[in-house]
Amino acid sequence: MTPSPLYRIMDASLNRCCEGLRVLEDMLRFVPEDVALSKALKNLRHSIRKETAALASRAVKARDSENDPGFVISQNGPPGKRSGMADVAVANCKRVQEALRSLEEQAAALSMPELCLFFESCRFQVYGLEKRILETLIPEIRRNILNTDIYAITASEHSRGRSNIDVVRQMMDADIRLVQYREKDKSLRQKYEECKEIRKITKDYGASFVVNDDADLALMVGADGVHIGQDDWPVSAVRELVGETMAIGLSTHSPEQAAAALASGADYIGVGPIFETRTKKDVCDPVGFTYLEHVVKNIPLPFVAIGGIKVHNIHEVAKRGARCICLVTEITGAEDIGGKTKEIRNILSKKGRLT
Ligand SMILES: Cc1ncc(COP(=O)(O)OP(=O)(O)O)c(N)n1
Ligand SMILES: Cc1nc(C(=O)O)sc1CCOP(=O)(O)O
Numbered sequence: 036m037t038p039s040p041l042y043r044i045m046d047a048s049l050n051r052c053c054e055g056l057r058v059l060e061d062m063l064r065f066v067p068e069d070v071a072l073s074k075a076l077k078n079l080r081h082s083i084r085k086e087t088a089a090l091a092s093r094a095v096k097a098r099d100s101e102n103d104p105g106f107v108i109s110q111n112g113p114p115g116k117r118s119g120m121a122d123v124a125v126a127n128c129k130r131v132q133e134a135l136r137s138l139e140e141q142a143a144a145l146s147m148p149e150l151c152l153f154f155e156s157c158r159f160q161v162y163g164l165e166k167r168i169l170e171t172l173i174p175e176i177r178r179n180i181l182n183t184d185i186y187a188i189t190a191s192e193h194s195r196g197r198s199n200i201d202v203v204r205q206m207m208d209a210d211i212r213l214v215q216y217r218e219k220d221k222s223l224r225q226k227y228e229e230c231k232e233i234r235k236i237t238k239d240y241g242a243s244f245v246v247n248d249d250a251d252l253a254l255m256v257g258a259d260g261v262h263i264g265q266d267d268w269p270v271s272a273v274r275e276l277v278g279e280t281m282a283i284g285l286s287t288h289s290p291e292q293a294a295a296a297l298a299s300g301a302d303y304i305g306v307g308p309i310f311e312t313r314t315k316k317d318v319c320d321p322v323g324f325t326y327l328e329h330v331v332k333n334i335p336l337p338f339v340a341i342g343g344i345k346v347h348n349i350h351e352v353a354k355r356g357a358r359c360i361c362l363v364t365e366i367t368g369a370e371d372i373g374g375k376t377k378e379i380r381n382i383l384s385k386k387g388r389l390t
């Protein structure tokens with residue numbers, strides 16, 4: 036007898052549900068190393084496999100993957116729709132919940148009341164786990180954006196006449212993993228076009244992309260982060276606008292601002308200007324090493340040191356504990372961006388030996 040098509044749906048939904056749980060389980064295990072949460076997901080997956088063993092062996096008989104129209108749809112769909120790890124986590128929570136809802140409906144239609152109740156209780160467990168995932172994994176992923184040595188920023192007026200696109204391509208070829216788009220005098224349309232292109236390039240290279248000032252632009256182009264200053268919109272308002280998965284960076288220039296940034300929910304802070312800089316017009320006086328050392332000792336947030344940092348002084352910054360360092364014109368103004376990046380990395384790799 037041909038099995039009911041409902042079994043075919045259940046087969047697909049069971050796989051979808053367990054695959055989604057596995058993705059989440061691995062992310063929690065390896066990103067924030069949250070063993071308890073990872074284990075809770077694993078237990079749920081095992082209990083679903085156990086409770087549905089009889090159903091699964093019937094459902095697999097209804098499987099016909101070669102003729103599944105969904106396969107054609109996913110093959111032709113837009114590649115890389117997810118904009119980062121946080122999006123992957125959120126999408127997989129939804130995937131598991133939807134699969135469980137579908138299983139529940141099919142079980143009801145096939146008059147399997149016990150399984151129907153089981154799937155419903157699993158779905159409610161996932162709602163609870165999703166809340167914990169959003170509270171632990173997503174902020175960790177957002178803060179991870181600074182988990183790199185160099186933070187590059189565009190500056191078309193200091194780029195030897197090269198376009199931002201050209202400069203970003205060279206940055207990517209130099210294996211710079213984090214780039215911010217910062218332009219003060221271009222129209223919104225120009226900024227939008229450039230950011231769209233830079234988002235595409237950075238994604239191709241697997242690098243992170245942050246937009247300065249404009250949270251709406253960051254959203255439109257699917258950036259990984261937005262960077263705001265003390266006079267920009269407050270972090271809480273930006274968070275409301277951009278949602279949970281986008282990182283928010285906040286410039287700080289004093290211990291008071293750093294403490295406020297911590298309370299504000301910013302994912303990372305800019306610490307500067309360490310030295311004098313002419314790149315930012317309305318910048319305050321250099322904060323020097325005192326403020327940098329204060330942040331290293333007292334502020335449990337990722338930070339990036341910025342302002343006047345060049346090849347000749349970067350070791351002074353690194354040896355005081357800055358692990359992520361931002362150089363704007365030193366990189367955009369270099370004739371050979373790849374060569375300059377190597378020079379910077381060479382110094383950073385020797386920082387322990389420099390006095
Ligand atoms: C990484 C990083 N740190 C600091 C800043 C400066 O931001 P802000 O104070 O808002 O000034 P402008 O860059 O908007 O002139 C930054 N952009 N990036
Ligand atoms: C954009 C920016 N923000 C700063 C801050 O201290 O918040 S300093 C700065 C410009 C840094 O450029 P350069 O590396 O060319 O000196």
Ligand SMILES: [Mg+2]
Binds near residue numbers: 247248
């Ligand atoms: Mg700003």
